[in-house]
Amino acid sequence: DVVLTQTPPTLSATIGQSVSISCRSSQSLLDSDGDTYLNWLLQRPGQSPQLLIYSVSNLESGVPNRFSGSGSETDFTLKISGVEAEDLGVYYCMQATHAPLTFGSGTKLEIK
C-alpha cells in the first residue's frame, strides 16, 4: 500500500501567517494516464472532511484562493497564504492513483 507521510503532525499559527504542510508518498503518484491523483482535505472539528485541492493543484470550487497545492511524483505541499480563524482543523492528503486509496495521518492546525 502507498504510505503518505505528512509533516508536521501539528502546526500552530497566528492569524495572517503563511504555513505549509508536506505530504510525501512512498511511491510515485503519477498515473499512467498522466494525471496525479493527490488531493487535500480539511476536517474541521466535529465536521466531515471537505475537499480543498484535487489533482495536486486544482482548487475546489468555493475554496478560498489562499489555499494552494504543488508538487509532483512523491513530494507534495499544501500552502495557506494568510491563515484565518476558520482554517483550524486537521488537514489530510490522500492519494487515488494506486489501490487501495490511502490517506496521510493528518496535520492539526491550531490558531494561536
Add this chain to the structure above:
Amino acid sequence: QIQLVQSGPELKKPGESVKISCKASGYTFTDYAMHWVKQAPGKGLKWMGWINTYTGKPTYADDFKGRFVFSLEASASTANLQISNLKNEDTATYFCARSGMMVPWDAWGQGASVTVSS
C-alpha cells in the same frame, strides 16, 4: 444543492448487524461513484472501498472484505453499508463520499456513528 445525508447514530452489541444509509440529492446518482471511509474515535481516515453506482459492483479494501457489504437502492438514490457480526473495533464514524471523473471527493455525508458495546 448537492447533499449526501446519512442515517443516524447506532448503538449495537457485539455480534449484531447494522445498516447505514447515504441518500444523495441534487445530482444524477449514477454519474458518480460512492466511497466509504471509516474514522475510529480520535483517529484518521481509512478507505473502505467503493461502489459503482451505475453497475452496482462493489470493491472492498482488504481490511473490509467479509463482514462489510456495499449496496444500492438506485431508485432512491441511496447507497448502503451493512456490517455484520459487529466487533468492538467497528466503533467509528462512517462517511460516504461521492467521487466523479472531473472533481473527486467533492461531497461527503455528515457521518454515521456506530458504537459497539456489550
